[in-house]
Amino acid sequence: MPFSPATLAQHILDGFDSYRQGFREITAGARRRFEEARWTEIQEASTARINLYEECVAATSAALEHNQAASNILDVSVWPRIRLAYIELIAQRFDDELAETWFNSIFTSLHHHDQISDETMFVHTTRPPGRPPSRIPLTRGFISDGSLDNLVHQVLDEHKFSTPWVDYAADCKMIVEQLQKGLPDWAQNDRGLTIELVQSVFYRNKGAYLVGRVLSQNEQWPFVLPLIHQDNEGISVDTLITDESQVSIIFSFTRSYFMVEAPVPAELVAFLKRLLPGKHMAELYTAIGFYKQGKSEFYRALISHLATSEDRFMMAPGVRGMVMSVFTLPGFNTVFKIIKDKFAPSKNIDRATVIDRYRLVKRHDRVGRLADTQEFADFRFPRERFEPECLAELLEVAASTVIDEGDVILVRHCWTERRMTPLNIYLENATETQTHEALLDYGKAIKELAAANIFPGDMLLKNFGVTRHGRVVFYDYDEISYLTEVNFRHIPEAVYPEQEMASEPWYSVGPNDVFPEEFPVFLFADIKHRRAFTKIHGDLFDADFWKGLQDRIKDGQVLDVFPYRRT
Template sequence: MPYSPKRIAQNILDQFDHYRDEFRSITSGARVRFEQARWNDIQSASTARINLYEDCVSSTAQNLHQSTDAEYILDVRNWPDIRKAYITLIDQRFDDELAETWFNSIFTSLHQHDQISDETMFVHSSRPATRPPSRIPLTRGFISDGSLDGLVRQILDEHSFDAPWANFERDCKMIIEHLHKGLPDWAQKDRGLTVELIQSVFYRNKGAYLVGRVISQQEQWPFVLPLIHHEHEGISVDTLITDESQVSIIFSFTRSYFMVEAAVPAEMVAFLKQLLPSKHIAELYTAIGFYKQGKSEFYRALIAHLATSEDRFIMAPGVRGMVMSVFTLPGFNTVFKIIKDKFAPSKNIDRATVIDRYRLVKRHDRVGRLADTQEFADFRFPRERFDPECLAELLEVAASTVIEEGDVILVRHCWTERRMTPLNIYLESASETQTQEALLDYGKAIKELAAANIFPGDMLLKNFGVTRHGRVVFYDYDEISYLTEVNFRDIPEAMYPEQEMASEPWYSVGPNDVFPEEFPVFLFADIRHRKAFSSMHGNLFEASYWRGLQERIKDGQVLDVFPYKRN
């Protein structure tokens, strides 16, 4: 049988449809899991959906490699024809941009990265920049007709669940109160005041979210209603959020991905972009579960930046890491993290362990306190885009990862992560108020990670960053572990004074032993910071606090962590 680019393209697309069906199946189950308060199942489903993409790509690539067309498929010269056939097949689809990214994943699974080009795959999208709407309704509008009470009741009546409202009247009253506080007087009196909501509900962790906007006389505000389900009481509205910065935090790169049904992903992202104009579309695709599309959009933004700017890679500000080397582009809000060839003697881990821990974070509930990462292989950058000191340091500490190829620098493996201000640097110039707020949030970050069964390991200030919203986030994962794997111990009393004065501990220390009483001196060189933190989060220095969290987690409890300010 003669080789057929169209048949191969159809095979790739058929496997994409299989992946999309499985993705939708996991996503559509979010409603029932929320209604039935199956919190542990929610976490399992989130992990399964993340794993799904790589599993399906691997299976598809393996099948193509073993097919009767394998000889043709493995010859990169044939892929321009396969690509052309594929473009024809996806032209009328509503998820065509995702289909392109899928094609890219299959190609890179079968071929070397130096064979990537716009002829063999979709470095740049072939999709038109603007497309006519799909006619599939994304949103539904609710008009006040001069009555906020009527408007609110319309919204809640439309979003009923197979679980009762805990207190419908209380929720209506609370939403109206928030509208009075969040909107100007003239908007509240507008008889045409409209709330436009995305028809699909956004589910994540123990919450469900109605997401949309309030529109009045050419102005708009975000409108987000978080819903919570108390098993023995019912579903209730937790608050109303109309502040863009707070909505941005809900869609943050530090959060797990939403479960939300998106018939036309590009249209949902475009709508969210109107609500959150400061967010890049890469972040928005990622936030609704299409993290591979987010990776594609990020890469395209990076190459566009390199093509239209002159800034050069420099080492990222902060204390040099003992495991990772971190560099950045000043004009591009991202850091690039590579594993060093040799670790500091105090680091008793290897390269494989570091990779495993970064991938663990990808799949775990990040509760707003762990920065999401994207893993890349074989980045190629012009040598001239590197500051000489930066390049020299990278070549010295990671010669197996950073390779010179004439005028090109090859980065074999790295992670990208949102750039933040290291907490230790932030505190150096912070005001008294900023210092107090940062230390308070630093403790909250540790506690919320612990509630999600994550122990950061190395909790030094330099391993936490401060976001543009002032939130403290952990970003150094080489010593991260599950909280339930750590043995939290009290320091035994010394039998005689000389033991306390000795340079070595008078008690045995196992590989997983942690002594929280040692944290104050270990974490804070500045005695003022130590005292302030102790007054806010002194229980973190008690082994009993950590053991209590472990017991709750082992009992199957999923603790509450809210991605917004609660009133």
């Protein structure tokens, strides 16, 4: 006899609870890993937590599909009843929005995307607006008695680790000095001045962060204390950040996900939204590790935008890609990337390799220099929402992915990514100062990726973007590889002058060989840009620079990359 809808709903929820337990266990280990400076283990835990979701979905779906008593699980007509039973089960939970997304993942793993509807899954959330807050405390307040010094001591005393502070007194003094610089005079002497911090510490890579805000009367400022573990010495406060734009960069879409305990995810996200009102809910859920929920929030924002605007899809500005075709909605800060059916002859890769490399980026430490992506299947858009030129190009270059169904255009597979200004376009209109800063950050981006064991491969300007904060970010992943897999070589000296004049190299070239001496001409058509970049980052043109980084990575060193300006 088949399971009842309630039993099937419970089985799905049991799978969700198993995932949540695993997620919490990995996250809870972040404190120990930080205290013991287990940097390699931190990277492994980050990847494991990302992989955990799909692993648990696959296990739950397989159990449902192969259980003889659940033989009707593949009958889409039973799912509206399963959904209603599931709503009752999750109604009193504090993570019900995540539970809805989990339900969607189970449904789509068992059924075709054209069977998706609000009756079979949660296209729109059923969470009631204005829901009363839980009684689980999210933050803790530290109130001033008129002395900033005493206030700062309260904060640090509450956040002791098993590893001692390197210089507690110096850290307190630095924080007070930074508060004096960042706050108006009247706020500094306010006896009611309050530092409100999220009770859970945010961990990522080699850092830990105390995150909250400073409150005085009717004003607030972000308050973020990055903590670092100095190997063989102890823990110290690296700086204090009270600038919203700098905090926004810390929570950027180019960063790895934080490890932070969130008993009530929606309340943590709502608090972060108050600190960073310019951030989308999708980005904030993703930043704290719930990237599937971020995907749900993104999709709902997209369909809402389409329903409330007249925007039409158009090809994204910039040089057309040799592997990917990219289109966008003018009023929606996102690009949609699809794989072309045929690649340029110079691209010696296939579709499966491209997909694998995009998924590699999802799992890897992005050090603030790789744009996060969301992978989607079977988007359906009204034909009228495409500019004719855009639709014609997509149908021409990706006919196997973009399907004309009459009034509807089906996009079988794509990635979404935050829209940025391509670096080559940015430099065309940049001032001298902007050009210098962009070229400086372009080189830093390449070096920071290399420090994280990533070699971009195709480092042309068109494959990097400039964010709204002026940071240079890499976003074209079809030639990306681990730095340690690349064979960096010096160009051998020619034996005869004729060899240098030949159209073909006089030396053998292996499939993984890279000659940094060739970079200047390859990367810069503009001689002024080439000279300026060489002056700033000329070491990138030396094979020994790259080999030195490889040696450090192979020795197990995890290099420092800071997501903020250090004072």
